[in-house]
Amino acid sequence: MIGENLKFLRKNKKISQEELANELGLTRSSYSGYENGVAEPNVQNLLKFSQFYGVPVDVLIKKDLPSLGVEKWHELSQGVHVDLEGKKLRILATTVNEDDNENIELVSEKASAGYTAGYSDPEFISVLPTFQLPFLKKDRKYRTFPIKGDSMPPVSDGSYVVGEYVENWRNLKSGYPYIVVTQNEGVVFKIVHNRLDDAQSFQLCSTNPFYEPYEVHANEVVEIWKFVNYICHDIPSVSFKESELTKAILGLQADVKHIRNTYIPKND
Known part of the structure; x- marks a missing residue:
């Protein structure tokens, strides 16, 4: 699978085997062997391919890149290597109570x-x-x-x-x-x-x-x-808009004026 993946990535990048081998410090014959499946790249070379293409090593080894759809390949080519939709097993450790209900x-x-x-x-x-x-x-x-x-x-x-x-x-x-x-x-x-x-x-x-x-x-x-x-351990502070504060102040002023006119006797 890795040979097909390397071939797919190289063609997608539109470079020749010789150009890629020179870029990564390999001989053309050794690289050609990787693509043709007659030789397996060692860990050092896998890391070189991973860094060059921006694809994790486990993707190079485990995924069948030529069979990916357009959307999935676009995500990989843009550097997205996680399961965005949760279709694969996403480990979530959890606990339950004595009634087998999620805590x-x-x-x-x-x-x-x-x-x-x-x-x-x-x-x-x-x-x-x-x-x-x-x-x-x-x-x-x-x-x-x-x-x-x-x-x-x-x-x-x-x-x-x-x-x-x-x-x-x-x-x-x-x-x-x-x-x-x-x-x-x-x-x-x-x-x-x-x-x-x-x-x-x-x-x-x-x-x-x-x-x-x-x-x-x-x-x-x-x-x-x-x-x-x-x-929360405290009561969140409440803020008022300036217009609301102005309205409240005017209301208080009107109440004070009403109290003064109603209950405070005027001096003769």
Whole structure:
């Protein structure tokens, strides 16, 4: 299979065997043997091919690239190597209660630091605190994550956000809040704009305008959870529009004037 994949990638790039061999420091005869299946490239050369084409080694070895459809090949050629639609097995470690109902695991602030490494480890998930919210739908999977900082008001620092597991990332609705678990940043809570079709990425935005939006490539994402509700330790502050404040002040002034005219006797 790897020989057919190498031939497919080279032809797609529109270069000759000799040009490719010179580019990667190989002899033409040895490279020709890889394509024809009479020799297998060693690990060092596999890494060279992977870097040159921007395709992971496991894709070179395991996938039948010539048989991919146009859409899947476009995703691979643009650097998307994850299962966007959740059609393959996506490992989700979970726990159940004594009635065999799915628990809502609570990822503590301490546990969130290791969540990117332990999210698919049953042992890591099994020691998390669990609880139930009876008003949530029974056929969905939920998890609760801690929120740090002031980037997503009215959700304040120290709150916990309950998320519903998203299997098909193409179903993400732009402009809605999600918990996004990334390889580099860990757990983040943001307004997400779905840019899979044009940029193979997600744009993450804060509700606090002080923070600039930024892009996360789909390959960096390991899990996504749709916002359901949040648990807060304080009452969010309420802000009024200037017009509303003006109206309220004028109303108070009218009330004071009415009280003064009605209940305070005038001096003769």
